Amino acid sequence: xxxxxxxGNYPVIEAEVTxxxxxxxxxxxxxxxxxxxxxxxxxxxxxxxxxxxxxxxRRFNKFLSFDENTGTLCCQSGVLLSEILDAFVPRGWxxxxxxxxxxxxxxxxxxxxxxxxxxxxxxxxxxxxxxMEVMRNDGSVIRCSPQEKxxxxxxxxxxxxxxxxxxxxxxxxxxxxxxxxREETVRAENLDEIMDGFELSDNWTYSVAWIDCLAKGDAMGxxxxxxxxxxxxxxxxxxxRLELPLILKQRLQLDIPVMFPNVALNPLSMKAFNFLxxxxxxxxxxxxxxxxxxxxxxxxxxxxxxRIYGKRGFTQYQFVIPKSAGREGMRTILKRIxxxxxxxxxxxLKLFGEQNSFMSFPMKGYTLALDFPISHRAMQLFTELxxxxxxxxxxxxxxxxxxxxxxxxxxxxxxxxxxxxxISLLNEGETQFASLQSKRIGIT
Amino acid sequence: MKSVLxxxxxxxxxxxxxxxxxxxxxxxxxxxxxxxxxxxxxxxLKIRADAEVKAVQFDAxxxxxxxxxxxxxxxxxxxxxxVFGYMGDQESVRxxxxxxxxxxxxxxxxxxxxxNIVANDFEQRESGAIAGIxxxxxxxxxxxxxxxxxxxxxxxAYLSGLRNRLAKKGxxxxxxxxxxxxxxxxxxxxxxxxxxxEPEQVAAAVFSGMKKQRNVVYTLWMWRYIxxxxxxxxxxxxxxMDM
Numbered sequence: 001x002x003x004x005x006x007x008g009n010y011p012v013i014e015a016e017v018t019x020x021x022x023x024x025x026x027x028x029x030x031x032x033x034x035x036x037x038x039x040x041x042x043x044x045x046x047x048x049x050x051x052x053x054x055x056x057x058r059r060f061n062k063f064l065s066f067d068e069n070t071g072t073l074c075c076q077s078g079v080l081l082s083e084i085l086d087a088f089v090p091r092g093w094x095x096x097x098x099x100x101x102x103x104x105x106x107x108x109x110x111x112x113x114x115x116x117x118x119x120x121x122x123x124x125x126x127x128x129x130x131x132m133e134v135m136r137n138d139g140s141v142i143r144c145s146p147q148e149k150x151x152x153x154x155x156x157x158x159x160x161x162x163x164x165x166x167x168x169x170x171x172x173x174x175x176x177x178x179x180x181x182r183e184e185t186v187r188a189e190n191l192d193e194i195m196d197g198f199e200l201s202d203n204w205t206y207s208v209a210w211i212d213c214l215a216k217g218d219a220m221g222x223x224x225x226x227x228x229x230x231x232x233x234x235x236x237x238x239x240x241r242l243e244l245p246l247i248l249k250q251r252l253q254l255d256i257p258v259m260f261p262n263v264a265l266n267p268l269s270m271k272a273f274n275f276l277x278x279x280x281x282x283x284x285x286x287x288x289x290x291x292x293x294x295x296x297x298x299x300x301x302x303x304x305x306x307r308i309y310g311k312r313g314f315t316q317y318q319f320v321i322p323k324s325a326g327r328e329g330m331r332t333i334l335k336r337i338x339x340x341x342x343x344x345x346x347x348x349l350k351l352f353g354e355q356n357s358f359m360s361f362p363m364k365g366y367t368l369a370l371d372f373p374i375s376h377r378a379m380q381l382f383t384e385l386x387x388x389x390x391x392x393x394x395x396x397x398x399x400x401x402x403x404x405x406x407x408x409x410x411x412x413x414x415x416x417x418x419x420x421x422x423i424s425l426l427n428e429g430e431t432q433f434a435s436l437q438s439k440r441i442g443i444t
Numbered sequence: 445m446k447s448v449l450x451x452x453x454x455x456x457x458x459x460x461x462x463x464x465x466x467x468x469x470x471x472x473x474x475x476x477x478x479x480x481x482x483x484x485x486x487x488x489l490k491i492r493a494d495a496e497v498k499a500v501q502f503d504a505x506x507x508x509x510x511x512x513x514x515x516x517x518x519x520x521x522x523x524x525x526x527v528f529g530y531m532g533d534q535e536s537v538r539x540x541x542x543x544x545x546x547x548x549x550x551x552x553x554x555x556x557x558x559x560n561i562v563a564n565d566f567e568q569r570e571s572g573a574i575a576g577i578x579x580x581x582x583x584x585x586x587x588x589x590x591x592x593x594x595x596x597x598x599x600x601a602y603l604s605g606l607r608n609r610l611a612k613k614g615x616x617x618x619x620x621x622x623x624x625x626x627x628x629x630x631x632x633x634x635x636x637x638x639x640x641x642e643p644e645q646v647a648a649a650v651f652s653g654m655k656k657q658r659n660v661v662y663t664l665w666m667w668r669y670i671x672x673x674x675x676x677x678x679x680x681x682x683x684x685m686d687m
Contacts, residue, residue, distance in 0.1 A: 002634035019631045022481075056631060059456065062484045063491040086467070087492045257638055 004054065007306050008045040010313025010374045010402055011436070019056035023167055027139040029055060030165075033430035035444075038161045040105030041080060044112060045316050046402025047436035048160055055165060057107050063087070064168060071173040072130065077107030077166040082300075084173070089292070090246050093173035094230070096128040100348070102297050107166040112399035113158035113360040117206035117228070117296070120353035124360055125171075126157035132169040137431040141167065155422050158360035160398055162423045162433045162443060178245035180231040181206070181295040186285045187278075191221025191334065195327055195366075198351040201227045206295075208350050212274045213334070213343035213370055214267075220338055221331075223349060224281050228295055235289065248291050255303040262310040265344060265373055273345040309373050314344075315402050317382055318361075318369035320352060321394035326366050329392040333385060337370065340381050346371040358415050361397045369400065379403060398437065406442030419443065447471040449521035451502060451558060452528025454481045456627035457577060460643035461525055464651045466493035473517060475502035476528075504528050504554030505546070514561045523573045523654060524562050526555050529596075531629065537591045544591055551595035556602050563606055566615040573616040573654050576603045577646075580621045580662070583671040586687040607659060618653050619660045622646045623667035639666060 005012040017039070020026040030036070037051040041058060061078035071093050073084065081095060082102040088094070099114040108114075113126040122128075131145035134156055142164070144153035156163045184204075188194035194209055201207040204227040211223040236242050299305055306314070321329045337343055347370040355362040372378040386408050389396065395412035396404050410416050420443050427433060427444065434444035448465045450458050453474035462472055466489045474497065476482050482499040489497045502513055530550035532543040559574060566572030581589055582596030600619055607617035624630065624640040641649075641663040653661040662668040677685070 002632065017632060019628055021628070059628060059631075062488040064484075064487070066491045083492070091494075 004039075004050065005042070005313070006045055006047065006049060006402075007043050008313050008315050008374075008402060009306060009309070009311070010315060011047055011050070012313070013047075013050050013052070013436070015050065015052050015054045017054040017056055019059045021059045023135065023141070026055065026060075026135055026165060026167075030135065030137060030139050030431050035432050035434040037433060037435040037438075038077075038107060038111075038165045040078065040108035040111075041103055043101055043104045043108065045314075045400045047440070048112070048398055048401070048438075049108075050436045051434060057105055057165070060167075061105075071175065072170060073173055074168060074170040075106060076168045077105060077110075079106050080104065081106070081109065085292075088173055089176070089179050089248075092176055092246055094176045094292070096172060096174050097122050097125045098296055100297065101300055103300060106169055107161075110157055110166055110169060111159060111161045112397075113357060113362075114399065115352070115362050117208045117350065119355075119362055120202065120207070120351060121205055123353065123355060124158075124357065124362055126357060126360065128171045129157065130170045130172065132156070133167040134164040135167055136164040137427060137429050137433060151422075154358045155419065155426075158357055159419075159423075160359075160435065160438065160443075162435075162438055163426055164433065176230045176246075177233050178231040178236060178241075179248050179292050180236060180241065180245070180289050181228040181292055182231050182235055182287065183226060183228045183290055183295055184285060184287045185281050186225040186227075187281045187283050188221075188223045188225055189283075190219060191331055192327070194221055194223040194225060194349065195330070197225040198349075198366075201225065201351075205229050208348060210277070211334075211347045211349045211368070212278050213337055213347040214271050214274050214341065215278075216338045221334055222278060224278065226295075231289055237289070248293065251291075251293060251301060253303060254301060256305055256307040258307065260308045260310050262312050262373070264308060264310065267341055270344050277345065309371075313374045314371055315374060315378075316346075316369055316371050316400040317385065318367060318397040318400045319385070319389045319394050320361065320363055320365050320367040320397075321389060321392040322363060322365040323351075324365075325392040325394070329388075329394070330366050330368065333368070333388050333392075336384060336388065337381070340377070342372055342375070342378050342381055344371045344373065359413065359419055361395065361399070363395075365394070367397075369397075398441075401437065401441075404441060406440070409441035409443075416443075445469065445471050445496070446522045447473065447496075447519060448523045448525060449473045449475060449517065449562075451475050451524065451526045452504065453499075454478055454485065455527055455529075456643045457622065457625060457646050458525070458527040459485055460647035461527065461650055462489055463492065464644075464647040466495035466497070468651065469495075470523075471496035471498075473498045473500060473521060475500050475513075477501065477503045502558075504558070505549045507553065507557045510558045511561055514558070514565070520565060520569075521562075522571070523575070524559070525650065526559060526574070526576045528554070529577065529579070531589065531592045534589050534591070547591050548595045551592065552598045552602075555599050559602075559606065563610060563615070567610055567613050570613050571615065573618070573657075574603075574606070574610075575618040575620055575650055575654055577620045577622065577650075578603065580623050580667055580671050583621070584675050584682075588687060616654070616657045618650075618658055620646070620650055620653065620663070621661070621667065621671075622663045623670075625663070639664060639670075 036053040039049040057078040064074040206228040209223040438444040486499045579596040581593035603619045
């Protein structure tokens with residue numbers, strides 16, 4: 001038994017953990033009766049990969065094949081996105097979709113069907129999976145794709161690891177000419193301006209906004225919109241970059257070595273951070289060329305940044321509401337959040353494009369993600385926000401969730417019933433896939 | 445292209461070391477007892493780093509064949525990393541001499557046997573570098589794992605002597621003491637996060653240590669001081685401690 005938690009350090013549980021580095025080992029481990037769930041790199045925020053019996057996938061991390069002509073990669077599920085970037089950016093390939101951290105496994109990316117700054121043009125990660133192999137609770141291996149065992153494939157994408165353990169996946173990387181991004185930042189003075197900003201950024205491949213969730217009144221919703229395109233060689237100016245456009249210099253890696261005391265993040269320090277961050281960008285539009293790490297993964301440069309929230313832990317409240325409810329809904333919800341004064345410095349706004357998956361989080365509309373230190377008041381606020389999100393026809397992101405109740409899940413995920421039935425059929429037998437989350441929200 | 449021979453190439457630390465060397469453009473010879481397990485590791489490195497990788501069979505306790513094994517390598521490596529090791533269960537080590545012998549044979553005798561052959565070749569060529577993965581367990585015998593610890597202590601002393609002998613010939617010998625490391629051996633355990641290295645950190649320390657010709661490398665700097673303190677606790681106190 002050892003203590004284990006996901007990224008938010010809430011909840012922390014005692015669990016029996018085992019890793020595997022071959023499918024045969026995993027099969028043997030699945031012979032043990034009871035409930036079990038796969039655990040990748042622990043970057044979901046809540047309890048989606050927690051359970052009293054945990055299967056660590058990180059050692060199951062081999063590249064299996066790569067086609068230099070098409071960029072088609074097949075790898076085992078424990079491979080980190082960062083390993084893919086390290087191996088293939090120098091050869092001119094990039095991930096089709098990436099979330100705000102590269103320190104997640106391929107298995108996790110599929111199970112949570114993650115999205116990125118290009119959702120409005122590229123959809124979610126799962127839409128790029130050509131095929132995969134999944135081990136079921138009885139040890140059998142299902143090979144599935146949008147054409148083959150399509151039903152099972154659909155359940156597994158965004159299925160939170162409940163249909164089985166993903167063994168490997170095949171997906172296509174996309175061509176890049178440089179490791180750099182041409183980034184444009186636009187300061188928006190309020191919510192209306194930022195929403196307009198997103199509408200006008202439709203033709204950009206990447207777009208996302210940092211939003212000051214502590215600013216009130218006229219300044220409510222003030223934000224910095226960041227949009228980007230992969231750089232062409234012609235756009236690079238510095239000679240060292242031109243010479244090796246796909247190779248990045250080692251960057252400084254910082255580390256938060258210990259848990260911060262809980263008081264380190266207080267309303268004052270967060271307000272100060274937000275003020276500085278907002279004002280560091282002058283009004284108007286600014287363009288610059290930055291490496292892909294700085295554009296996509298600014299927080300990965302600080303190892304263990306979750307420790308700044310201290311022992312109490314934190315959660316990220318990420319919801320989406322349909323575009324039709326957009327401005328009105330976002331204004332009402334944001335107003336409630338700013339009034340509470342509880343939010344922190346990490347608040348991210350994004351306009352999603354269309355999404356037609358079975359269980360995935362995204363839908364055409366606005367998504368907002370905010371970090372909150374765990375507190376009784378925050379939990380009360382979430383309950384209020386849940387009701388608002390549900391009323392507007394929105395939902396919460398399972399990869400971030402540690403506290404939503406079954407009724408909320410039922411109300412907001414249209415395929416909840418069908419998913420529950422399918423998983424319960426698949427789980428027949430001695431061994432069942434279930435997480436603390438799947439039990440809490442009533443799937444298993 | 446420089447080539448590295450990794451002995452005991454299926455362990456988590458060895459795999460991380462292989463990835464690091466491959467990423468730095470070296471060609472690799474991976475040696476391990478279980479060649480079936482080596483295949484996917486070699487295939488992975490070829491895709492990951494476009495590296496030249498050979499997989500060969502090597503058994504640390506098959507002393508008689510060590511010379512022939514080294515003879516068969518072509519070309520001869522520029523660097524050798526000796527990673528293999530064996531830690532049995534301390535309880536069974538107490539009652540089972542077979543386990544004791546295996547612990548000593550793998551961690552000490554096997555390592556000395558193969559590295560002697562490598563050392564003679566490097567000495568003659570007047571070039572090359574050797575890294576041995578020893579252990580902080582060898583810095584002082586503790587009741588919890590002193591059979592393993594004493595074998596590693598022997599290995600540490602061997603590496604120190606070898607370094608002394610080969611330094612004059614331009615051959616570098618490095619001793620690595622990883623401390624706690626997150627591997628399949630320890631994944632069930634709750635280790636103090638601040639004192640626990642990832643295999644990738646050990647690999648990075650090995651590569652940069654070899655490049656900078658370090659003599660003794662502790663992966664995480666704290667371990668040097670932790671072991672310094674542990675070594676200096678007076679014996680009359682130490683023997684009563686629970687370590």
